[in-house]
Amino acid sequence: MPRSFEEVLLPHLDAAFNYARWLTKNDADAEDVVQDAYVRALRFFSSLRGEDARAWLLTIVRNTWYGRFPRRAGGGVTMVADEDADNRADVSLNPEAQMIQQQTVEQVRRAIEALPTDFREVLVLRELEGLSYKEIAAIVGIPLGTVMSRLARGRERFEGVLASSDIRGGRRGLS
C-alpha cells in the first residue's frame, strides 16, 4: 500500500537535521540544507520503493549539502597521510576514563568537528545514527570496505585530536 510523504519521511526529520548539522557545523546552514532536501525528497518521493526511507532521505540531505557547499564538501579529505595512522594514544590509558575526568562533551564535539568531513560523517552516521555499514555506504556513495576503513581511521583521528586538545588545554597544569 502506498504510504504518504509525511508518514514516511517526517519521522526522520531529526536524523536529517542531525546529519546536516554535523556536515555544515552550524544551525543556519543545516536548516537550509534540510529544508531543500525535503523539497527534493517530495519531488522524488514516488521513486522511493521499498528502500530504507531514512537512508534514502539522508542521501538526499548529503547531495543537497554537497550541491550547496561543494568546496567545503570536497575539502580536507585526501590530505590524510597514512603515516599518521598510528597516533592512537597509549593503549594503557583508557580514553573513556580520561574523558570522564575531563567531563568535556564540548571537547568531544570540537574533536569531531575538527575531523575532515569524510571521517566526521561516517562517525556520525555510525555512532549517533546507528546505521549499518551498508546504509552508510549507500548514503555516502562509497564501497563497504571504505566505510570500514574510514570508520577505523576516523576513530583513530578522533582520539588523536582529543589527545592533542588535552595536551593544549586541560593537562597544562600537570607539566
Place this chain on the structure above:
Amino acid sequence: MDCRDVEGLLDAYQDRELEPAISTSVRDHVNTCAACHQRLANVESIGRMIRHAPYYPAPDGLRARLTQARTRSTSASHLLAWAAAVVLIASVTGSMWFVRSSARAARTLDPVDAVAQEVVSSHVRALMGEHLFDVRSTDQHTVKPWFLGKLDFSPPVNDLAQAGFPLTGGRLDYVAGRPVAALVYMRGQHTINLFVWPEASDAIRSSDAQAIRGFHVRHWTDGSMSYWAVSDVNDADLDQFVHALQP
C-alpha cells in the same frame, strides 16, 4: 589470525559487521591476546566517547517551516493529505490508512463523487481550522432559527441526543457551488458533520455509503433535501445516525 590481521578488523568486529566466521576468529584471538584485548577495549571506549557528542534534533521552527512550505508548494490533493495528517495527529485516531489513501484523492470523479470529496474536505477543514461552529448550541430551537436569513432554505434540525448523537451546533458552509447548512453532531469524541441543502428530485434515494480518506460518508435525499453525513465514527454508528434522521 595474528595480531596484525586482527588489528585491522577490530572496528568492524565491534561494529558487528564482520562475517560470522571471521568474527569468531577475531573473538578467539582477542580472548587469548592481552594486547589485542586492550586494543579492542580502546576501540569500544572511543565509540562510547563519540556517542557523548551532541545529537542535534530538528528545531521547531524548521519543522513548522517545512509544514508551511509543504502546504504552499503542493497541489490541492497533497494539501489535503497534509491536512488529513494534521487532523490525524490531533485526534490520535491511529487509523494510518486514512493518510495513505489520501494520495488517491486526486482523480476525476463523477459529480456525486466530487461532492463526496468536497464534504470530506469541508469536514477536515472544519476540524483542523477549529471553525466547526457558527452557532454553538445543543438546542435545535436555537440552531434552526440561526440559519434564518443566512440561507435561502430552512434546514431540518433535529436533536438526536436520545439516539446517542447529541446536536452541538451548526455553521454555514459552501459545498457544490452553493451555501449549505452544516450541522454538527457528536458520537462520543467523534464529530459528525451533516451537510444539508435543497435538492428537488423525484427519486428518494436511500443511504449511499462510501469511505473517502478514511472517513465514512453517507448520502441520501428525501425528495426536497440532499443530505451528506461525514465522520470518522465506525460504519455501524454512522448507519445508526442516518437511520435516526430518517423516521
